[in-house]
Amino acid sequence: MAKNFTCPYCYETFAARAIGFRCNSRQSRTQKRCARRRDDVLEARMGERGDVGPAFFGPDGRRPKAPCPECDSETTYRICPVCHMTLPVQFGMVENRMIAMVGAKASGKTVYMTVLLHEVMNQIGANLGAALMGSDDSTLRRFQADYQDHLYRDGQLFAGTRPAGANDNRVDPLVFRFSLSRRGRLRERPQHTVLSFFDTAGEDFNSRESVELNTRYLAGADGIILILDPLQMPGARKLAAPGTAMPGPDGVDTPVNVLSRVTNMLLAEHSARSATRVSTPTAVVFSKMDAFWHRLEKGSPLQAHPPQHDRFDVGDSLSVHEEVRQLLREWEGVTIDRMLENTYTDYRYFGVSALGAGPTRDARVAATGIQPYRVADPLLWLLSEFGAVPRTGRG
């Protein structure tokens, strides 16, 4: 059977043959040129996009290029047959991995995603010998202006993320290309992985309307980053460092409820195959760990930075996993552990702090700056599960 592909922008699936093309609107050999125009499908799915070359379908989408039927010009722009977004270069030829990020409102998803991507683009990428680049203009622009500059340059935290589907059922993931060059290894090709991050709004998991959208998104994901906020667990809240800024009561939800909802969605989607277990690799990430550092024992793996390697360190990751499992007891979160153990075949615990310190009273980054802590572990684990990052150590 022909392999189906999932669009990194709209998460719809299609056969490679169905991929369309977009004219590049350049002067062709026959001196014709297609006028740029609006693309209604693209705008309905992705919002205002300005004028673009005409889309056309018919030529086999498995081919890298096709001649435009209007002007004869050869184009290499291939587009998703559902949302008409230009697909990443080499789509279908390199690995394409969708990473869904979910969690309750105010659990720290947007801050985490921004710091994670920033770190992988800089220090962590350098250690790994990896590069992470925005895969399209809109990702590049949005990541810089709406996320990176906002947090790093202006020192501001984010207002709540707009729910998906609030406007015309739209999703707008950030799509990146992760390339790993294996240094000094003869005959190893550089590996490319397309990563699609979808920053959900916490309330998406409470409202009925956006469940359908999120179900498609979760079901299409190759890996899940589930952000759980210990400050939203009654048992942990009382153990947090004095003075910690607590999430307000609006729309916040206990991690065990979030996990139940996500699990139900995943199981419902897989029920056609009568699955009772979820096999999607799931990183269960406890955020805002800086609020609990004072309680950790000396030598706790959650107090040390991960070893600096060009590989994913399995032993270190398993010690963190066990340490978090212990913490769940203290936090009265044993139900979480039981649910994961009974339902997920491939999950791993992580503890991170994206900011490294609580925010100031006026919702800004602390004066000490952003000092991220173990933020890349979940992504590296997922990439190692996909075989896109090599491993070292026991396991």
Ligand SMILES: Nc1nc2c(ncn2[C@@H]2O[C@H](COP(=O)(O)OP(=O)(O)OP(=O)(O)O)[C@@H](O)[C@H]2O)c(=O)[nH]1
């Ligand atoms: N102490 C501490 N607080 C954090 C950290 N990261 C986020 N926060 C706090 O959590 C708040 C919410 O973070 P966001 O990333 O905007 O949360 P979100 O999950 O995207 O929220 P929604 O978009 O509303 O669903 C921030 O404004 C901070 O106050 C962290 O690493 N440590």
Ligand SMILES: [Mg+2]
């Ligand atoms: Mg957000």
Ligand SMILES: [Zn+2]
């Ligand atoms: Zn044309």
Ligand SMILES: [Zn+2]
């Ligand atoms: Zn699409």
